[in-house]
Amino acid sequence: MQKIEYKELLDAGVHFGHLTRKWDPRMAPYIFMERNGIHVIDLNKTKVSLEQAQEQIKNIVKSGRKIMFVATKKQAKEVVATEAARLKMPFVTDRWLGGMLxxxxxxxxxxxxxxxxxxxxxxxxxxxxxxxxxxxxxxxxxxxxxxxxxxxxxTRLPAALFVIDVKREHIAVKEAKKLGIPVFAIVDTNSNPEDIDYVIPGNDDAFKSIALLTKAVGSAIEEGIQERKKEKEEANQAELEAEKIAADKAEEAKAPEAPAADAEGDKE
The missing domain is CATH 1.10.287 (Helix Hairpins)
Structure with missing residues (x-):
């Protein structure tokens, strides 16, 4: 699983929030400071939150369930669709149909x-x-x-959503909340984090930021898929070995007993 370093977050501009006048006060715990009228996101909290989200996502996928990617904004569409398709995960990048969940x-x-x-x-x-x-x-x-x-x-509802821009995708978030489906999301300083189960505080507008965080989530999904595959292979191997042992025992049970030695012959 890809562990994102602080410098990578910094280089991708994940720390750039919105203008201070556009902020949502509920994002205050994730804001580090204000600079030139723009809120700066605390990347230490982003890193910790991302790693926690990655672990949970990996476990969901490991259990054989799906994560639905949701990103309909222009700068997120391509990278999200590419990553989701690579991992064979469902995705919505055109528009969210009301009632999709x-x-x-x-x-x-x-x-x-x-x-x-x-x-x-x-x-x-x-x-x-x-x-x-x-x-x-x-x-x-x-x-x-x-x-x-x-x-x-x-063929069935996803186990969780991964959302880019919860303000834009508020209908998807609302539907997931109604059905008890957990939501993982990149949440910028102008959004409400309260309806999100796993908040990843970060810039949800810049392509580099979206790409970095999406690929980090993708790496967690990939690891979950690999671990599930490995567990299946080990279970199949154990089953084959158990069947072989049972077959060997059955053969032993069928084998005729050795004839008893002749009593008189023994005396001579």
Whole structure:
């Protein structure tokens, strides 16, 4: 798991908050000082918070569950989508559909529809449709993929959310809170940290800051995946060894007993 050093946080500008007049007083415990009208985030607290979040995220993934990435702001979309796709985790980077968590049954219907259109477009039947119908289906598929493409393989609710900019993604945070789904988030000085289970105080606007923190979370997920894989392999190996021991014992039980020595022959 990638441990981020203080200098890396500093170089990425993670400490730069918003203008003091835009601050949320509830972020006061995470603010180090004010400089030139801008709040400076305490990077020591960022480092500790990040490491705590990484450990929790690793354990969630190790148990076989998923972390959903949520980042719809322009400077975060690409890095978040790339990291989530690499780790085979669900992500939302276009826009958050109201009810994506609280009305997941409806979202699943839309996912099924998207998959149905995809199958139809790959079949011969698609070419037999009128040009106008084909164009309408292509547009509908494109629209669904843009909004739901990142959660196409999602069959159940995620175990947790990782959010960039909780102020912007307040609907996602609200839905997660309603369902008791923990939220890990990069929280800037203009946001309310009270609804976030694992606050990572930091700059949620600069690309370098977002990329560094997202990749740090990604490394925790990767380690969780690897540890789960290792545990499965060890369990399978133990099972094979147990089966072999049982088979050996069964063979021993079937083997005929050696004939008893002839009594008279022994006397001679």
């Amino acid at each position: 609280t009305n997941f049954a409806t979202v699943r219907k839309s996912l099924k529809k998207m998959n149905s259109i995809d199958k139809l477009m790959k079949s011969e039947e698609f070419m037999n449709l009128a040009k106008r119908e084909r164009l309408m289906l292509e547009r509908e598929k494109e629209k669904l993929e843009r909004v739901l493409g990142g959660i196409a393989d999602q």
